[in-house]
Amino acid sequence: MSRRYTPKTGQRPQSERQLTVRSERRPEPDYDKLTELLIRLSLQPPRDTTSEHQEPRAVE
Secondary structure, rough: OOOOOOOOOOOOOHHHHOOOOOOOOOOOOHHHHHHHHHHHHHOOOOOOOOHOOOOOOOOO
16 A cells, blocks of 8 residues: 655656756956965875764775
8 A cells, every 4th residue: 555656745747847047256366376285285194083074994
């Protein structure tokens, strides 16, 4: 004894949806600062790993 499917979300089919796209002007990023930040991050020494972030071990 199975029940008939009744949608409960109230979603409309894609053909009935009205979509709008808005653009938002933003200032250009400062590429010099971003480049310096990336270089500094990549040159940092690796940190000690915590118990949550340890390398996976082989199962024996």
